Amino acid sequence: MTVVDKIAPDEEKAGVRTSPRPTLRHRLSRWDVKVSPYLYIAPFFVVFGIVGLFPLLYTAYVSLFSWEAGDDDPAFIGLDNFKELFADTQFWNALENTVSIFLLSSVPQLIIAVLLAALLSARLRGATGWRVGVLLPYAASLVALGIIFANLFGPKYGLVNGLLQTIGLDPVDWQAGRFSSHAAIAIMVNWRWTGYNALIVLAAMQAIPKELHEAALIDGAGAARRFFSITLPLLKPTLIFVTITSTIGGLQIFTEPKLFDAMPGSNNGGSSNQFQTVTLYLYQTAFENYELGYASAIAWVLFVIIVLIALVNFFLTGRLTAVKKK
C-alpha cells in the first residue's frame, strides 16, 4: 500500500551517499512522487469535465430557455419547457414506445441469457468455439444491423413475411403496427446482446463453488432444483448488474428505430410515430427542428427516468432473487 512512504527513506540515503547535489535530486524526486499521480489521472477528469459533467449541467441550464439553434439572445422561460413537455402527447408516446421496446427486449433477453449460460457452463467440447459463436452478433455494427433487419422485416419482400406465408400465415406489415414494430426492434436488440449477457452470466456461474452443487447432488437435488436453489440466488449481483446496464442502454435506444423505417430517411420512427423513441425524439427536436431548449428538457427528463428505473431495477432484482433463496 505505502510504496511511496517506504521508498522515501531509501531515496534519502541513496542521495546522501552518492550524489554530489543531494538536495536538487531529492527535491525533484519528491516532487515527482507528489505530482505524478495527479498528472496521470488528470486526462480522465479533464475529458469527463468536458463531455460528462459540463454537458449535464449545461443541458439543465439550456432547458430553462427558449433556445433555438443560432439564437444570440435566447429568452429565459423558466420551467415552461418542462410544463410543455409534460403536456406533449408525442413525448408520452415516445416514452411509451421506449419502455415497451425495452421490456420486450430485456425480459426475454435476460431469461434466454441465463438459460444459454447454463448450457454453456456444461463441459462442452470446443467450449471457446461455442462462446465465440454465441458472441458473434456483438461484432455487428448497429447501423449494418438496422439495415439488415429492416430488410428481413420488409413488408412486401421481407424474408420473415416470406416464411410466414410459406407456413400458411398472413404476412405482417412489421413497420406499420405499433406492437409489431416494437417486437421487430426488440428482436434486433436481443439478437445483438443475448450472447454477450450470457457470457457475463456464465462467468458468474463458474465462480459458484462446485462443492455447493456436489452437496446438493448428494442430498438428492435434481438439475432443476439445483438451478433454482443454488445457481439463481448466487447470480443475484450479476443479474442486477446486467439488468441495470441493459436498462441504461435500452432507454437510450436510437439507432435501431432510426434505421427501421420502411421509408428510409424519413427519420420519424414510423408514419404515425409508432416506434419513435425518446432519444429519437430528442435527436429530431434538437438537430432537425433546432429547438435546443426543448430538446434539453427532454434530455434531462430522460436522464431522471433512467436513474429512477435503474434504482427500481436494483431493488426489484434483489427482491426476486432473495425470494428464490428460500
Add this chain to the structure above:
Amino acid sequence: MTTLHSVFKNGGLKRGVSALGKPRRATYVVLTIFVLGSLFPFYWSFLVASRDSGMLTERVPPFLPGGNFFANAARVFDTVPFWKALANSLIVSGTVTLTTVLFSALAGFAFAKLRFRGRNGLFVFIVITLAVPTQLGIIPLFMAMSEFGWAGGLQSVIVPNLVTAFGVFWMRQYTVDAVPYELIEAARVDGCSMIRIFWNVCLPAVRPAAAILAMFTFMTSWNDFLWPLVVLDAGNPTVQLALEKLQSGYYVDYSLVLAGTTLATIPILIVFLLLGRQIVAGIMQGAVKG
C-alpha cells in the same frame, strides 16, 4: 456418441457437476441452432449483396451466394465516399484506442499503486460516472464543438472519447494484482522516475488487460453512430454514416446497401474470429471483477 464419450472422459458424475451437469446431445443441438441464428443475418446480407435486388422479389429466395458481390461493392464506392469513410473510421478508432489505453493505464497505475490525497474518493467518483449516460449531453457538447469550430472535423469525434471511465476502472482492477509493489520499489531504489516506472515496469505487466481494452475500444468506436451523425457532415463521414447514407434514398437498392454493410462488417468479423478467445475471456473476466 459425443455424450457418452465426454462422460467417460470427465470421470463420471462428480467431476462433471456444473450448473446443469454434463452436456447432452440436446445441449449441442440448441447451441448449434443458436449459433446458426447468430450467423444468419450476416449470411443473408452477403447473400443479397452477391446477387441483384431482383432476388428479393422471388417467392423462395436462393440460398447460395451469386457472383455479383464485387460489382455491388464497386458501386458502393461510386455512391458514397467509402474510401474516405474507411480512412476516417480508421483514424478516429485508431487514435481513440491508443489514447484510451494509454490514459487508462496511466490512471489505473496511479489508482492502483500510488498514494495520494483523495485517491479513494476520486476513484469512487469514477465508478459513479460509469452510470451517467453521456449520450444525453449531446446538445451542449454539439454547441461546444460548434463554438470551437470543430463541428464537421474528426477532432470533434476523437476528443470526447480520449479516455473513458470504464477504461480507467478496468486498468485499475487489473493493475492491482498484476504489478507487485516490490518491483516498483526496486525501480525507485535504482533511481527511476515515476513515468519510467510506469513505462518499463507497469505497462509490460498489464499488457493483456491493455490488449482487451484496446479491442473493445476499437469496436465501440468503429460502430459508434449517434454522435458522429450529430457532429460530422455527409462529405466527411465515418463508415457508419456512409452506410446510413446508402440506405437513406427514396428507393433502396438492397444489393447495394447490403454490399456496404458486408464491406463494413467483414474487417470487424475477421478481427473478431482471430481474437475471439481473448474477447470472450475479457468479457467474462470483466464480469467477475465488476
